[in-house]
Amino acid sequence: MFSKLFNLFSSDMAIDLGTANTLVYVKGKGVILDEPSVVAIASGNGKRQVLAVGEEAKMMVGRTPGNIQAIRPLRDGVIADFDIAEEMIKHFIRKIHNRHTFARPQIIICVPSGSTAVERRAIQESAESAGARRVFLIEESMAAAIGAGLPVTEPTGSMVVDIGGGTTEVAIISLGGIVYARSVRVGGDKMDDAIISYVRRKHNLLIGEASAERIKKGIGSASMKAQDEKEMKVKGRDLINGIPKEVTIKTRDVAESLAEPVATIIEAIKTALENTPPELSSDIVDKGIMLTGGGALLKDLDQVLRNETNLPVSIAEDPLSCVVLGTGYTLEHMSTLKNVLINQY
Numbered sequence: 001m002f003s004k005l006f007n008l009f010s011s012d013m014a015i016d017l018g019t020a021n022t023l024v025y026v027k028g029k030g031v032i033l034d035e036p037s038v039v040a041i042a043s044g045n046g047k048r049q050v051l052a053v054g055e056e057a058k059m060m061v062g063r064t065p066g067n068i069q070a071i072r073p074l075r076d077g078v079i080a081d082f083d084i085a086e087e088m089i090k091h092f093i094r095k096i097h098n099r100h101t102f103a104r105p106q107i108i109i110c111v112p113s114g115s116t117a118v119e120r121r122a123i124q125e126s127a128e129s130a131g132a133r134r135v136f137l138i139e140e141s142m143a144a145a146i147g148a149g150l151p152v153t154e155p156t157g158s159m160v161v162d163i164g165g166g167t168t169e170v171a172i173i174s175l176g177g178i179v180y181a182r183s184v185r186v187g188g189d190k191m192d193d194a195i196i197s198y199v200r201r202k203h204n205l206l207i208g209e210a211s212a213e214r215i216k217k218g219i220g221s222a223s224m225k226a227q228d229e230k231e232m233k234v235k236g237r238d239l240i241n242g243i244p245k246e247v248t249i250k251t252r253d254v255a256e257s258l259a260e261p262v263a264t265i266i267e268a269i270k271t272a273l274e275n276t277p278p279e280l281s282s283d284i285v286d287k288g289i290m291l292t293g294g295g296a297l298l299k300d301l302d303q304v305l306r307n308e309t310n311l312p313v314s315i316a317e318d319p320l321s322c323v324v325l326g327t328g329y330t331l332e333h334m335s336t337l338k339n340v341l342i343n344q345y
Contacts, residue, residue: 012106013096014327015089016143017123019074020165020188020294022054023321024092025328031321033092037165039084041069048083053091062208076185077112077140077167078119079126089130104133108331108341110140110323112167114183120342137342138330140164140323141171141181144292147326148316152176152340157280158287161269161305162323163295165189168265170272172280176339180275186264188294191216198257200239203247207236216298220254222262223300262301266308273309288312292322 014025017037024033035054042049044067051068052060061070073085093105107127111120120137127135144162145152152158153176162169165188171181192212199205199212211234219230231250238245269289276284288311291302296319305313316322330337 011096012331013093014108014324014331015092015127016110016140016324016327017074017085017089018165018323019072019077019167021320022088022092023324024096025324025331026096027328027331031324031328033096034321035092037072037074037088039071039073039088039091040064041071041084043067043069050084050087050091053088061210075166076189077164077183077187078115079122082122082126085123086126086129089127093131104131106134106136107132108136108138108327110143110327111137111342112183113139113141113169113171113178113181114167114185138327138340139169139171139178139181139342140167141169142173142178142340143323143326143330144169144316145171145173145290145326146329146337146340147318147322147324148290148292150290153337156287157276157283158290159272159276159284160290160292161265161296163187163265163291163293163298163301164323165294168268168293168295170268172272172276172284174280174283176337179277179280180272182268182272184264184268186261186268188213188216190261190264191220191258191295191298194257194261195220195254198253199234199236199247199249202253204239205234205236205245205247206239207234211236215249215254216258219249219251220258221251221299222255222258222304224252224255224259226251226255226300258298262304265295266305269305269309285311288314290314290316292316292319294320 012027016023022037025031036058038057040052040057040060073081079085124135145160150158158173172179195212219232235246296315302313
């Protein structure tokens with residue numbers, strides 16, 4: 001009786017709680033929310049008050065006065081600030097349910113393969129405290145594979161590489177389970193940091209995260225032999241005399257700065273391939289590697305991986321939404337896909 005009543009007031013949700021962006025899929029409606037995982041907090045009298053969440057809060061990053069902080073509650077794919085993460089999840093649930101306080105949805109949330117039991121419990125408790133009646137967890141790489149349309153429940157090997165904001169998940173999947181998974185804490189954020197360090201080292205110029213991300217998306221490349229050399233003007237603070245300055249960055253510079261994070265991703269893929277059972281290896285030789293996540297959009301990354309592994313490499317149709325779409329598909333087909341969840345009730 002009560003469960004039927006709850007279902008009337010709540011729409012079950014699938015959440016891709018990402019380091020950079022949080023995407024929410026609502027049962028029967030699809031993806032209806034895609035906002036940055038940022039919360040703006042005002043501190044005073046020993047208390048913290050939430051000022052803005054998502055897009056509005058991201059606009060404040062690097063531009064706030066002393067008493068206001070723009071915080072990203074997730075770092076490297078896991079919760080770094082429990083209370084703020086809870087407030088963020090609560091905000092998104094309220095936004096979707098038009099502020100119905102009675103809404104208590106059932107939620108599936110993705111977690112990185114390398115997350116510990118404590119980190120997983122923290123994510124689960126955050127969602128429960130935010131108002132979920134039941135919380136299920138699914139591994140990010142499994143969700144990405146489902147979202148990319150790979151045959152995860154069949155007795156055939158599939159390899160997925162999900163490059164998110166905080167982590168890169170490499171997994172070999174067969175028969176609805178993860179045969180081998182490796183999670184490295186390298187993703188879009190580490191790439192941005194590498195660009196910031198490079199510009200600082202090479203040009204004595206300090207730039208912010210937003211500028212680094214703009215460079216990466218605009219002229220970034222994973223290959224030092226990129227065909228089309230582009231350039232972009234970037235503004236920042238001169239570290240020698242402290243005044244604002246503008247410099248020109250080229251594609252080759254960005255490729256050079258990204259060499260280390262790209263090498264870490266390649267190393268994770270090679271380790272996964274070395275640990276793959278022979279029968280599944282033959283499937284992967286035929287089908288190749290599927291790239292998902294925002295990092296898959298880095299220019300020439302697929303070509304670099306092809307050269308390093310001698311395997312076919314393809315990019316998912318909608319790499320940014322693969323994880324949330326896979327989680328949403330699992331939510332819609334809970335009865336048949338229950339075995340892909342980590343915690344089965």
